Amino acid sequence: MHIYDTLTKKKKVFRPRNKKRVEMFVCGITPYDSPHIGNLRSFLNYDMIANYLRKKGYKLTYIQNITDIDDKIIKKAQEENTTCKKISEKYFSELKQILKKLNINSVDKYAKATDYIDQIIKQIEVLIKKGYAYQSGGDVFFDVTKFKEYGKLSGQKLSKLKKAKRTEEDKNKKHPYDFALWKAKKIREPFWNSPFGPGRPGWHIEDTAITQHFFGPQYDIHGGGIDLIFPHHECEIAQQEAASGKKPFVRYWVHSGFVNIKGEKMSKSLGNIIPASLVLEKYSPELIRFTLLSVHYRSPVDYSDKIFKTAKNALEKIYEFSERLEKYKPKDEKKECKVIKNQIKSFFLSMDDDFNTPKAFAAFFNVIKKANLKIDKNTLSKKDIKNIKKFFSDFEDIFKIKTKKTKTQKIPDDIKQLLKARQKAREEKNWNESDKIRDALLKRGWQVQDTKDGQIIKKI
Numbered sequence: 001m002h003i004y005d006t007l008t009k010k011k012k013v014f015r016p017r018n019k020k021r022v023e024m025f026v027c028g029i030t031p032y033d034s035p036h037i038g039n040l041r042s043f044l045n046y047d048m049i050a051n052y053l054r055k056k057g058y059k060l061t062y063i064q065n066i067t068d069i070d071d072k073i074i075k076k077a078q079e080e081n082t083t084c085k086k087i088s089e090k091y092f093s094e095l096k097q098i099l100k101k102l103n104i105n106s107v108d109k110y111a112k113a114t115d116y117i118d119q120i121i122k123q124i125e126v127l128i129k130k131g132y133a134y135q136s137g138g139d140v141f142f143d144v145t146k147f148k149e150y151g152k153l154s155g156q157k158l159s160k161l162k163k164a165k166r167t168e169e170d171k172n173k174k175h176p177y178d179f180a181l182w183k184a185k186k187i188r189e190p191f192w193n194s195p196f197g198p199g200r201p202g203w204h205i206e207d208t209a210i211t212q213h214f215f216g217p218q219y220d221i222h223g224g225g226i227d228l229i230f231p232h233h234e235c236e237i238a239q240q241e242a243a244s245g246k247k248p249f250v251r252y253w254v255h256s257g258f259v260n261i262k263g264e265k266m267s268k269s270l271g272n273i274i275p276a277s278l279v280l281e282k283y284s285p286e287l288i289r290f291t292l293l294s295v296h297y298r299s300p301v302d303y304s305d306k307i308f309k310t311a312k313n314a315l316e317k318i319y320e321f322s323e324r325l326e327k328y329k330p331k332d333e334k335k336e337c338k339v340i341k342n343q344i345k346s347f348f349l350s351m352d353d354d355f356n357t358p359k360a361f362a363a364f365f366n367v368i369k370k371a372n373l374k375i376d377k378n379t380l381s382k383k384d385i386k387n388i389k390k391f392f393s394d395f396e397d398i399f400k401i402k403t404k405k406t407k408t409q410k411i412p413d414d415i416k417q418l419l420k421a422r423q424k425a426r427e428e429k430n431w432n433e434s435d436k437i438r439d440a441l442l443k444r445g446w447q448v449q450d451t452k453d454g455q456i457i458k459k460i
């Protein structure tokens with residue numbers, strides 16, 4: 001098995017530190033706002049990776065952090081006149097609901113930064129003692145000039161990095177790229193006491209303090225969105241390798257690609273952020289998983305209704321085939337189809353090749369295509385059926401996408417209410433209103449049909 005490593009910029013043979021035991025850490029959210037499609041895609045990708053590693057027999061420990069203390073949370077709490085704790089709990093619970101709906105449940109532990117303040121302080125103390133960090137005006141900074149390999153992950157040289165605009169915080173720094181490990185207490189901000197004075201941790205240090213606590217100074221896989229390579233992950237390497245003197249800090253740096261909207265990066269400033277809840281309202285969890293996972297985890301996804309439509313057709317093909325297979329009565333009992341066996345093999349080889357899901361999906365559909373042809377000719381054997389069933393069950397475990405249609409479709413309450421209102425409008429022969437509601441339903445991804453027995457609704 002090979003995994004692409006951002007640090008060495010190549011696919012490397014997967015060799016965990018302890019044979020079959022794998023330790024994976026992925027950067028989680030900063031809960032200050034509702035999760036968006038970008039968060040959702042990243043967590044789905046790592047869910048697939050975790051499921052696949054477990055399917056291959058690895059004993060995986062998967063940890064995600066929750067940055068529950070941060071500038072953005074503080075700002076939001078001040079705006080809403082509440083506490084940071086309330087803000088982070090609200091948005092973390094929103095995320096949990098969305099993950100539950102999407103069946104993302106591979107994470108063993110969500111570690112909140114504020115639960116590891118002692119470990120954070122301890123790591124900062126080590127860095128000061130070793131001369132990699134310095135105190136300045138109540139803050140503690142990491143001295144990037146002391147860590148000679150700073151820039152190795154993102155491929156940048158400190159001397160060539162453009163200077164960022166100087167902020168208020170910068171006045172205490174020696175070098176503009178020095179980063180805060182500890183931030184001095186400010187008015188109306190939560191704080192903890194420490195040997196460096198009252199304050200709160202910087203962003204980067206929480207990850208390494210948490211992983212040092214659970215995994216030690218070195219571990220196998222570190223994941224996160226591609227936007228976190230610099231400075232976040234760069235700073236993590238500097239902190240951990242400086243503190244422990246051991247390298248590499250992690251064996252595989254795995255980065256998940258962006259979700260673009262009409263070719264543009266999704267961002268607050270462009271106002272094109274798509275909330276995860278909206279996606280879940282429009283499409284079923286199965287369809288979301290299928291659509292997003294059919295793109296390679298490192299490639300960008302260009303979000304549009306079209307990609308869901310294409311995926312929906314593909315998903316229907318799987319359902320149709322499964323139904324056909326259920327009804328099929330094989331004649332021949334022994335002969336195994338080589339093409340089917342090879343395509344199943346190709347599926348796993350593709351997954352072993354840096355989780356190449358587009359190739360794996362193609363192999364999956366080749367199995368269906370070949371089996372359909374064999375059913376036409378009545379030559380699909382019992383052994384073939386057994387192979388296909390086992391393969392489909394593996395597919396379901398890895399992607400958590402069912403290969404059979406679920407009979408019951410849950411209609412959300414607000415959709416039910418719209419249906420009721422439409423029924424009333426029709427009884428009153430208010431066709432204008434009835435059409436308006438039909439269009440509103442369509443916009444939300446529900447198609448309504450009028451039959452002699454009343455309205456029938458289905459998810460598009």
Ligand SMILES: [Zn+2]
Binds near residue numbers: 232
């Ligand atoms: Zn992180």
